Amino acid sequence: MEQSFSPFGLRAQALFRALQSRLCEELAELDGKARFWLDAWDRPGGGGGHTAVIADGDLFEKGGVSWSAVWGEFDDETTARLERSQPAETPGRQFFATGISIVLHPRNPYVPTVHANFRYLERGADSWFGGGSDLTPVYPTLEDAKAFHAAWKAVCDRHDPSYYPRFKRWCDEYFYLPHRDETRGVGGIFFDDLRGDQNALLDFVRDCGETFMPAYAPIAQRRRSQPYGDTERYFQQLRRGRYAEFNLVYDRGTAFGLATRGRTESILMSLPPVARWEYGWQPTPGSREEQALKFFTPRDWLSEREGETPSGRSPHRPNELTST
């Protein structure tokens, strides 16, 4: 066998693959109408993946759960690129990467888009984990933001009390559009370069994988029957424009994937079904759309209380925001 992945790498890829199978079953059950179809692919340089996609469901307009395990040798250009962005102590060219990526764009504008990604990487003698999960509502509510963060804080706290505060801040910083001065959504957790006891880290990432459904499904269930019309769909499409902007301009995984000629369809699986851009769009003063925009700034959701004002933005009253 030409490939040289480690026994631990094998365990990680098996974990992510099992997680993909289970999530596809559970998400299809949650949707209630559409099923995932599996697109298996090989990577010419080594490895491959299974991209599972769902479309035109009762809940999900477009989504995917992608698993991959790829390996090989970085070429000169990629090695130079990596050295610029993250100089390695052991700058080997041999790499192994396995992970799972989940992006779900619901049709109902009241149901938030959700994203999660967990990955394990080896480069030369070095290895590390990365991942996270974040929520991107169109019409955010304090109730949903609190519930989502509480779920991720709980899993973090079970493994390391320093995780949640660090990973929550990291998420706010990562999913940020400087040209809009707004976060992509209400955040969650994000981590990278996580090194240490590999078994303990794999346990943490397994726990995270098992947290995804309990963190998201109750929010989707709570909002999916809420009636909406053209106004809400229009605003949803504008917000999806911002989602596309983030993924195409700033997301490091997307940039790396496209620059290294990864598999385009799997890399861009995250893009929304329909996105809209309108020059100089502004919300009507006092509208729910104006209220929504106030959520797209880093906030400590779990300690957020009625009447508090997020720093740097105009005052708002969270109790109004949560009423629908």
Next chain:
Amino acid sequence: MEQSFSPFGLRAQALFRALQSRLCEELAELDGKARFWLDAWDRPGGGGGHTAVIADGDLFEKGGVSWSAVWGEFDDETTARLERSQPAETPGRQFFATGISIVLHPRNPYVPTVHANFRYLERGADSWFGGGSDLTPVYPTLEDAKAFHAAWKAVCDRHDPSYYPRFKRWCDEYFYLPHRDETRGVGGIFFDDLRGDQNALLDFVRDCGETFMPAYAPIAQRRRSQPYGDTERYFQQLRRGRYAEFNLVYDRGTAFGLATRGRTESILMSLPPVARWEYGWQPTPGSREEQALKFFTPRDWLSEREGETPSGRSPHRPNELTST
């Protein structure tokens, strides 16, 4: 007056501004229903612009003609970025930039999207012109591609017989999506770093500005009444997804503008009104959509004849492609 722009810079900005006024009039007349509205803005570091936008017209679903004249001093980060991409002989920090940018997204999928940009820049003691115009049809025809290229070749040839072949190839190379292995459209001309006799170059750019309407309007008129349905709109939105991908991932002007904290709405004016992404979309064999995709590869449109096969793609018959 704090600002130090040259007498020539003043002439260039006046030319572009006059061109903007005239184009807005002529394009509104071509549209027949909507009018441009002007959004004037100041740039905190110096200068400003007039962004003229049109929406929900009879012909144009979304479009803009943007003029700007900005000046100032590059900060450390921008200077370093510029030195990496284009090391200057006289790496001054003082800059002056003026230009006009045109992007029009018609509603009817048979009418091509069109883009043009002309600009004059000074940096320290250095100065140069850049610009070009390219056509992005959803359902390309050989007739339109030939007519568009013929117009730009004519204006190029009046100034320098080497221009069209160089600028045509440059356009094909610039408006290219490596991750899709396709060009953004059927090309046109693109040039940058054009230095020499400033008056002669300004004449060339003025001539280009005057070529825009004669190059585009006949194509729009020819196609605007062609009936279309949901299939054509769907394909148009998928193609607009590619347009958004190019502009957000590869366009140097967009990247530079966002990285240097330019005016977001003016930078992203070029984005389509509505874009769509579908995982793994493939055209139906034998469909007009499949034929359309064969145009998105560099071809010498002006010498293209019936029965010829573009290199690197599957065979096609251009006479079928031009029939509608």
